[in-house]
Amino acid sequence: MARRKREPMSEGKKNIIGMLLEEYDIKSAKDIEDALKDLLGGTIQEMLESEMDEHLGYQEYERSGNPDSRNGKKTKKIRGVKDILVICADGLTGMKEAVSAAFPQTELQRCIVHQVRNTLKYVGEKNKKELANALKTIYHAPSEDAALETLDRVTEKWEDDYPNAMKSWYKNWDVISPIFKFSSDVRKVIYTTNAIESLNSGYRRLNKQRSVFPSDTALLKALYLSTHEIAKKWTMPLRNWGKVLGELEIMYPDRLG
Structure with a gap:
Protein backbone atom coordinates (compact mmCIF):
# COMPACT_ATOMS: atom_id res chain seq x y z
CA MET A 1 0.00 0.00 0.00
CA ALA A 2 1.43 3.38 -1.00
CA ARG A 3 2.13 5.77 1.85
CA ARG A 4 -0.13 8.80 1.82
CA LYS A 5 1.74 11.98 0.94
CA ARG A 6 1.98 14.28 3.94
CA GLU A 7 0.55 17.72 3.35
CA PRO A 8 2.79 20.69 4.16
CA MET A 9 2.23 22.24 7.59
CA SER A 10 0.30 25.48 7.55
CA GLU A 11 1.68 28.68 9.00
CA GLY A 12 -0.92 28.62 11.75
CA LYS A 13 0.19 25.19 12.97
CA LYS A 14 3.84 26.26 12.81
CA ASN A 15 3.07 29.29 14.98
CA ILE A 16 1.18 27.13 17.56
CA ILE A 17 4.06 24.64 17.80
CA GLY A 18 6.53 27.47 18.14
CA MET A 19 4.51 28.98 20.99
CA LEU A 20 4.29 25.61 22.75
CA LEU A 21 8.03 25.01 22.44
CA GLU A 22 8.69 28.41 23.92
CA GLU A 23 6.01 28.18 26.66
CA TYR A 24 6.99 24.72 27.97
CA ASP A 25 10.71 24.78 27.07
CA ILE A 26 10.35 21.39 25.36
CA LYS A 27 13.60 19.52 24.96
CA SER A 28 12.54 15.84 25.26
CA ALA A 29 9.66 13.41 24.78
CA LYS A 30 8.92 13.67 28.53
CA ASP A 31 8.56 17.43 28.17
CA ILE A 32 6.02 16.87 25.38
CA GLU A 33 4.04 14.42 27.58
CA ASP A 34 3.98 16.89 30.49
CA ALA A 35 2.85 19.69 28.19
CA LEU A 36 -0.02 17.63 26.80
CA LYS A 37 -1.14 16.68 30.32
CA ASP A 38 -1.17 20.32 31.32
CA LEU A 39 -3.02 21.39 28.19
CA LEU A 40 -5.63 18.64 28.12
CA GLY A 41 -6.09 17.95 31.81
CA GLY A 42 -8.36 20.92 32.44
CA THR A 43 -10.39 20.25 29.30
CA ILE A 44 -10.95 16.58 30.22
CA GLN A 45 -11.97 17.55 33.76
CA GLU A 46 -14.54 20.00 32.42
CA MET A 47 -15.92 17.31 30.09
CA LEU A 48 -16.24 14.82 32.95
CA GLU A 49 -17.97 17.35 35.21
CA SER A 50 -20.40 18.20 32.43
CA GLU A 51 -21.13 14.49 31.92
CA MET A 52 -21.73 13.98 35.64
CA ASP A 53 -24.02 17.00 35.94
CA GLU A 54 -26.05 16.77 32.75
CA HIS A 55 -26.32 13.03 32.09
CA LEU A 56 -25.76 11.05 35.29
CA GLY A 57 -27.62 13.30 37.72
CA TYR A 58 -24.68 14.03 40.04
CA GLN A 59 -23.68 17.30 41.62
CA GLU A 60 -20.59 18.54 43.42
CA TYR A 61 -20.40 18.74 47.19
CA GLU A 62 -17.88 19.46 49.91
CA ARG A 63 -16.16 16.33 51.14
CA SER A 64 -17.64 14.80 54.26
CA GLY A 65 -18.20 11.45 55.92
CA ASN A 66 -21.28 10.80 53.77
CA PRO A 67 -21.23 7.05 52.91
CA ASP A 68 -23.00 7.77 49.63
CA SER A 69 -20.13 9.89 48.29
CA ARG A 70 -18.60 8.76 45.01
CA ASN A 71 -15.46 10.34 43.43
CA GLY A 72 -16.00 13.69 45.07
CA LYS A 73 -19.65 13.77 44.04
CA LYS A 74 -22.93 12.79 45.58
CA THR A 75 -26.23 11.74 44.09
CA LYS A 76 -29.15 14.11 43.98
CA LYS A 77 -31.36 11.20 45.01
CA ILE A 78 -30.41 7.91 46.65
CA ARG A 79 -31.34 5.10 44.30
CA GLY A 80 -31.68 1.34 44.56
CA VAL A 81 -33.63 -1.08 46.74
CA LYS A 82 -34.57 0.46 50.09
CA ASP A 83 -36.65 -2.31 51.60
CA ILE A 84 -37.61 -5.95 50.97
CA LEU A 85 -40.48 -7.71 52.71
CA ASN A 194 -38.45 -20.71 40.29
CA ALA A 195 -39.15 -17.24 38.84
CA ILE A 196 -35.55 -16.01 39.17
CA GLU A 197 -34.21 -19.40 38.09
CA SER A 198 -36.26 -19.08 34.91
CA LEU A 199 -34.65 -15.68 34.28
CA ASN A 200 -31.18 -17.13 34.90
CA SER A 201 -31.98 -19.92 32.45
CA GLY A 202 -32.66 -17.29 29.80
CA TYR A 203 -29.27 -15.72 30.50
CA ARG A 204 -27.56 -19.11 30.19
CA ARG A 205 -29.13 -19.60 26.76
CA LEU A 206 -27.62 -16.26 25.76
CA ASN A 207 -24.21 -17.45 26.95
CA LYS A 208 -24.50 -20.64 24.87
CA GLN A 209 -25.12 -18.58 21.75
CA ARG A 210 -22.08 -16.39 22.34
CA SER A 211 -19.49 -17.20 24.98
CA VAL A 212 -17.04 -14.35 24.24
CA PHE A 213 -17.80 -10.63 24.38
CA PRO A 214 -15.40 -7.86 23.30
CA SER A 215 -16.00 -5.79 26.46
CA ASP A 216 -17.98 -5.52 29.69
CA THR A 217 -20.24 -2.96 28.02
CA ALA A 218 -21.05 -5.38 25.21
CA LEU A 219 -22.02 -8.04 27.77
CA LEU A 220 -24.22 -5.60 29.70
CA LYS A 221 -25.98 -4.56 26.51
CA ALA A 222 -26.57 -8.22 25.59
CA LEU A 223 -27.99 -8.94 29.06
CA TYR A 224 -30.23 -5.89 28.85
CA LEU A 225 -31.65 -6.94 25.48
CA SER A 226 -32.07 -10.52 26.72
CA THR A 227 -33.97 -9.28 29.77
CA HIS A 228 -36.18 -7.17 27.52
CA GLU A 229 -37.05 -10.22 25.41
CA ILE A 230 -37.65 -12.47 28.43
CA ALA A 231 -39.92 -9.85 30.02
CA LYS A 232 -42.26 -10.03 27.04
CA LYS A 233 -43.41 -13.41 28.36
CA TRP A 234 -44.38 -11.95 31.74
CA THR A 235 -47.99 -11.34 30.76
CA MET A 236 -49.88 -13.48 33.30
CA PRO A 237 -50.82 -11.64 36.51
CA LEU A 238 -50.29 -13.36 39.86
CA ARG A 239 -53.40 -15.21 40.95
CA ASN A 240 -55.45 -13.31 43.55
CA TRP A 241 -52.85 -10.52 43.58
CA GLY A 242 -55.30 -8.05 45.12
CA LYS A 243 -55.82 -10.37 48.08
CA VAL A 244 -52.07 -11.00 48.36
CA LEU A 245 -51.29 -7.28 48.35
CA GLY A 246 -53.96 -6.58 50.94
CA GLU A 247 -52.55 -9.22 53.28
CA LEU A 248 -49.00 -7.90 52.88
CA GLU A 249 -50.17 -4.36 53.64
CA ILE A 250 -51.75 -5.59 56.88
CA MET A 251 -48.70 -7.62 57.91
CA TYR A 252 -46.18 -4.92 56.94
CA PRO A 253 -47.88 -1.58 57.67
CA ASP A 254 -46.13 1.57 56.40
CA ARG A 255 -43.70 -0.50 54.28
CA LEU A 256 -45.77 -0.69 51.11
CA GLY A 257 -46.23 2.73 49.52
Whole structure:
Protein backbone atom coordinates (compact mmCIF):
# COMPACT_ATOMS: atom_id res chain seq x y z
CA MET A 1 0.00 0.00 0.00
CA ALA A 2 1.43 3.38 -1.00
CA ARG A 3 2.13 5.77 1.85
CA ARG A 4 -0.13 8.80 1.82
CA LYS A 5 1.74 11.98 0.94
CA ARG A 6 1.98 14.28 3.94
CA GLU A 7 0.55 17.72 3.35
CA PRO A 8 2.79 20.69 4.16
CA MET A 9 2.23 22.24 7.59
CA SER A 10 0.30 25.48 7.55
CA GLU A 11 1.68 28.68 9.00
CA GLY A 12 -0.92 28.62 11.75
CA LYS A 13 0.19 25.19 12.97
CA LYS A 14 3.84 26.26 12.81
CA ASN A 15 3.07 29.29 14.98
CA ILE A 16 1.18 27.13 17.56
CA ILE A 17 4.06 24.64 17.80
CA GLY A 18 6.53 27.47 18.14
CA MET A 19 4.51 28.98 20.99
CA LEU A 20 4.29 25.61 22.75
CA LEU A 21 8.03 25.01 22.44
CA GLU A 22 8.69 28.41 23.92
CA GLU A 23 6.01 28.18 26.66
CA TYR A 24 6.99 24.72 27.97
CA ASP A 25 10.71 24.78 27.07
CA ILE A 26 10.35 21.39 25.36
CA LYS A 27 13.60 19.52 24.96
CA SER A 28 12.54 15.84 25.26
CA ALA A 29 9.66 13.41 24.78
CA LYS A 30 8.92 13.67 28.53
CA ASP A 31 8.56 17.43 28.17
CA ILE A 32 6.02 16.87 25.38
CA GLU A 33 4.04 14.42 27.58
CA ASP A 34 3.98 16.89 30.49
CA ALA A 35 2.85 19.69 28.19
CA LEU A 36 -0.02 17.63 26.80
CA LYS A 37 -1.14 16.68 30.32
CA ASP A 38 -1.17 20.32 31.32
CA LEU A 39 -3.02 21.39 28.19
CA LEU A 40 -5.63 18.64 28.12
CA GLY A 41 -6.09 17.95 31.81
CA GLY A 42 -8.36 20.92 32.44
CA THR A 43 -10.39 20.25 29.30
CA ILE A 44 -10.95 16.58 30.22
CA GLN A 45 -11.97 17.55 33.76
CA GLU A 46 -14.54 20.00 32.42
CA MET A 47 -15.92 17.31 30.09
CA LEU A 48 -16.24 14.82 32.95
CA GLU A 49 -17.97 17.35 35.21
CA SER A 50 -20.40 18.20 32.43
CA GLU A 51 -21.13 14.49 31.92
CA MET A 52 -21.73 13.98 35.64
CA ASP A 53 -24.02 17.00 35.94
CA GLU A 54 -26.05 16.77 32.75
CA HIS A 55 -26.32 13.03 32.09
CA LEU A 56 -25.76 11.05 35.29
CA GLY A 57 -27.62 13.30 37.72
CA TYR A 58 -24.68 14.03 40.04
CA GLN A 59 -23.68 17.30 41.62
CA GLU A 60 -20.59 18.54 43.42
CA TYR A 61 -20.40 18.74 47.19
CA GLU A 62 -17.88 19.46 49.91
CA ARG A 63 -16.16 16.33 51.14
CA SER A 64 -17.64 14.80 54.26
CA GLY A 65 -18.20 11.45 55.92
CA ASN A 66 -21.28 10.80 53.77
CA PRO A 67 -21.23 7.05 52.91
CA ASP A 68 -23.00 7.77 49.63
CA SER A 69 -20.13 9.89 48.29
CA ARG A 70 -18.60 8.76 45.01
CA ASN A 71 -15.46 10.34 43.43
CA GLY A 72 -16.00 13.69 45.07
CA LYS A 73 -19.65 13.77 44.04
CA LYS A 74 -22.93 12.79 45.58
CA THR A 75 -26.23 11.74 44.09
CA LYS A 76 -29.15 14.11 43.98
CA LYS A 77 -31.36 11.20 45.01
CA ILE A 78 -30.41 7.91 46.65
CA ARG A 79 -31.34 5.10 44.30
CA GLY A 80 -31.68 1.34 44.56
CA VAL A 81 -33.63 -1.08 46.74
CA LYS A 82 -34.57 0.46 50.09
CA ASP A 83 -36.65 -2.31 51.60
CA ILE A 84 -37.61 -5.95 50.97
CA LEU A 85 -40.48 -7.71 52.71
CA VAL A 86 -39.56 -11.34 52.01
CA ILE A 87 -36.57 -12.90 50.26
CA CYS A 88 -36.93 -16.47 49.04
CA ALA A 89 -33.52 -18.12 48.60
CA ASP A 90 -31.85 -21.49 48.41
CA GLY A 91 -29.36 -22.75 50.99
CA LEU A 92 -26.43 -20.65 49.80
CA THR A 93 -23.89 -20.31 52.61
CA GLY A 94 -23.91 -16.85 54.17
CA MET A 95 -27.25 -15.79 52.70
CA LYS A 96 -28.92 -15.51 56.11
CA GLU A 97 -26.13 -13.30 57.48
CA ALA A 98 -26.02 -11.15 54.34
CA VAL A 99 -29.78 -10.50 54.38
CA SER A 100 -29.71 -9.73 58.11
CA ALA A 101 -26.90 -7.21 57.64
CA ALA A 102 -28.33 -5.44 54.58
CA PHE A 103 -32.06 -5.60 55.36
CA PRO A 104 -32.57 -6.39 59.07
CA GLN A 105 -36.38 -6.19 58.82
CA THR A 106 -36.59 -8.64 55.91
CA GLU A 107 -37.98 -12.16 56.28
CA LEU A 108 -35.72 -14.84 54.78
CA GLN A 109 -37.71 -17.78 53.43
CA ARG A 110 -35.96 -20.99 52.41
CA CYS A 111 -37.08 -22.13 48.96
CA ILE A 112 -39.38 -25.09 49.65
CA VAL A 113 -38.55 -26.67 46.28
CA HIS A 114 -34.84 -26.69 47.15
CA GLN A 115 -35.61 -28.02 50.62
CA VAL A 116 -37.62 -30.92 49.20
CA ARG A 117 -34.90 -31.73 46.65
CA ASN A 118 -32.30 -31.75 49.41
CA THR A 119 -34.44 -34.24 51.35
CA LEU A 120 -35.16 -36.58 48.46
CA LYS A 121 -31.51 -36.94 47.48
CA TYR A 122 -31.13 -39.25 50.50
CA VAL A 123 -34.11 -41.40 49.53
CA GLY A 124 -34.29 -44.48 47.32
CA GLU A 125 -36.19 -44.22 44.05
CA LYS A 126 -38.99 -46.54 45.13
CA ASN A 127 -39.86 -44.30 48.12
CA LYS A 128 -39.32 -40.83 46.66
CA LYS A 129 -42.91 -40.28 45.56
CA GLU A 130 -44.38 -41.40 48.88
CA LEU A 131 -42.02 -39.24 50.93
CA ALA A 132 -42.54 -36.26 48.62
CA ASN A 133 -46.28 -36.49 49.29
CA ALA A 134 -45.58 -36.70 53.02
CA LEU A 135 -43.43 -33.55 52.84
CA LYS A 136 -46.37 -31.68 51.29
CA THR A 137 -48.32 -32.23 54.48
CA ILE A 138 -45.57 -30.31 56.32
CA TYR A 139 -45.39 -27.19 54.19
CA HIS A 140 -49.13 -27.17 53.48
CA ALA A 141 -49.92 -27.20 57.21
CA PRO A 142 -52.23 -24.37 58.36
CA SER A 143 -49.85 -23.17 61.10
CA GLU A 144 -46.31 -23.56 62.36
CA ASP A 145 -47.40 -25.67 65.33
CA ALA A 146 -49.29 -28.03 63.04
CA ALA A 147 -46.31 -28.17 60.69
CA LEU A 148 -43.95 -29.13 63.55
CA GLU A 149 -46.27 -31.92 64.65
CA THR A 150 -46.43 -33.23 61.09
CA LEU A 151 -42.66 -32.94 60.74
CA ASP A 152 -42.19 -35.11 63.83
CA ARG A 153 -44.59 -37.76 62.48
CA VAL A 154 -42.92 -37.86 59.05
CA THR A 155 -39.47 -38.05 60.62
CA GLU A 156 -40.51 -40.86 62.96
CA LYS A 157 -41.83 -42.89 60.04
CA TRP A 158 -38.80 -42.52 57.77
CA GLU A 159 -35.74 -42.00 59.96
CA ASP A 160 -34.95 -45.72 60.32
CA ASP A 161 -34.71 -46.15 56.54
CA TYR A 162 -33.26 -42.72 55.75
CA PRO A 163 -31.68 -41.22 58.92
CA ASN A 164 -30.22 -38.16 57.14
CA ALA A 165 -33.24 -37.21 55.05
CA MET A 166 -35.15 -35.08 57.57
CA LYS A 167 -32.25 -33.53 59.51
CA SER A 168 -32.12 -30.37 57.37
CA TRP A 169 -35.77 -29.57 58.19
CA TYR A 170 -34.90 -29.16 61.86
CA LYS A 171 -31.61 -27.42 61.12
CA ASN A 172 -33.24 -24.91 58.75
CA TRP A 173 -36.56 -24.52 60.54
CA ASP A 174 -35.94 -20.84 61.36
CA VAL A 175 -35.89 -20.03 57.62
CA ILE A 176 -38.52 -22.61 56.61
CA SER A 177 -41.12 -21.49 59.16
CA PRO A 178 -41.82 -17.88 58.00
CA ILE A 179 -44.14 -19.25 55.31
CA PHE A 180 -46.66 -20.34 57.97
CA LYS A 181 -47.40 -16.70 58.83
CA PHE A 182 -49.15 -16.29 55.50
CA SER A 183 -52.29 -17.53 53.78
CA SER A 184 -52.09 -20.05 50.96
CA ASP A 185 -52.38 -17.25 48.37
CA VAL A 186 -49.27 -15.48 49.68
CA ARG A 187 -47.41 -18.75 50.13
CA LYS A 188 -47.73 -19.44 46.39
CA VAL A 189 -45.86 -16.16 45.73
CA ILE A 190 -42.97 -16.64 48.15
CA TYR A 191 -42.37 -20.40 48.48
CA THR A 192 -39.97 -20.93 45.55
CA THR A 193 -37.15 -19.30 43.59
CA ASN A 194 -38.45 -20.71 40.29
CA ALA A 195 -39.15 -17.24 38.84
CA ILE A 196 -35.55 -16.01 39.17
CA GLU A 197 -34.21 -19.40 38.09
CA SER A 198 -36.26 -19.08 34.91
CA LEU A 199 -34.65 -15.68 34.28
CA ASN A 200 -31.18 -17.13 34.90
CA SER A 201 -31.98 -19.92 32.45
CA GLY A 202 -32.66 -17.29 29.80
CA TYR A 203 -29.27 -15.72 30.50
CA ARG A 204 -27.56 -19.11 30.19
CA ARG A 205 -29.13 -19.60 26.76
CA LEU A 206 -27.62 -16.26 25.76
CA ASN A 207 -24.21 -17.45 26.95
CA LYS A 208 -24.50 -20.64 24.87
CA GLN A 209 -25.12 -18.58 21.75
CA ARG A 210 -22.08 -16.39 22.34
CA SER A 211 -19.49 -17.20 24.98
CA VAL A 212 -17.04 -14.35 24.24
CA PHE A 213 -17.80 -10.63 24.38
CA PRO A 214 -15.40 -7.86 23.30
CA SER A 215 -16.00 -5.79 26.46
CA ASP A 216 -17.98 -5.52 29.69
CA THR A 217 -20.24 -2.96 28.02
CA ALA A 218 -21.05 -5.38 25.21
CA LEU A 219 -22.02 -8.04 27.77
CA LEU A 220 -24.22 -5.60 29.70
CA LYS A 221 -25.98 -4.56 26.51
CA ALA A 222 -26.57 -8.22 25.59
CA LEU A 223 -27.99 -8.94 29.06
CA TYR A 224 -30.23 -5.89 28.85
CA LEU A 225 -31.65 -6.94 25.48
CA SER A 226 -32.07 -10.52 26.72
CA THR A 227 -33.97 -9.28 29.77
CA HIS A 228 -36.18 -7.17 27.52
CA GLU A 229 -37.05 -10.22 25.41
CA ILE A 230 -37.65 -12.47 28.43
CA ALA A 231 -39.92 -9.85 30.02
CA LYS A 232 -42.26 -10.03 27.04
CA LYS A 233 -43.41 -13.41 28.36
CA TRP A 234 -44.38 -11.95 31.74
CA THR A 235 -47.99 -11.34 30.76
CA MET A 236 -49.88 -13.48 33.30
CA PRO A 237 -50.82 -11.64 36.51
CA LEU A 238 -50.29 -13.36 39.86
CA ARG A 239 -53.40 -15.21 40.95
CA ASN A 240 -55.45 -13.31 43.55
CA TRP A 241 -52.85 -10.52 43.58
CA GLY A 242 -55.30 -8.05 45.12
CA LYS A 243 -55.82 -10.37 48.08
CA VAL A 244 -52.07 -11.00 48.36
CA LEU A 245 -51.29 -7.28 48.35
CA GLY A 246 -53.96 -6.58 50.94
CA GLU A 247 -52.55 -9.22 53.28
CA LEU A 248 -49.00 -7.90 52.88
CA GLU A 249 -50.17 -4.36 53.64
CA ILE A 250 -51.75 -5.59 56.88
CA MET A 251 -48.70 -7.62 57.91
CA TYR A 252 -46.18 -4.92 56.94
CA PRO A 253 -47.88 -1.58 57.67
CA ASP A 254 -46.13 1.57 56.40
CA ARG A 255 -43.70 -0.50 54.28
CA LEU A 256 -45.77 -0.69 51.11
CA GLY A 257 -46.23 2.73 49.52
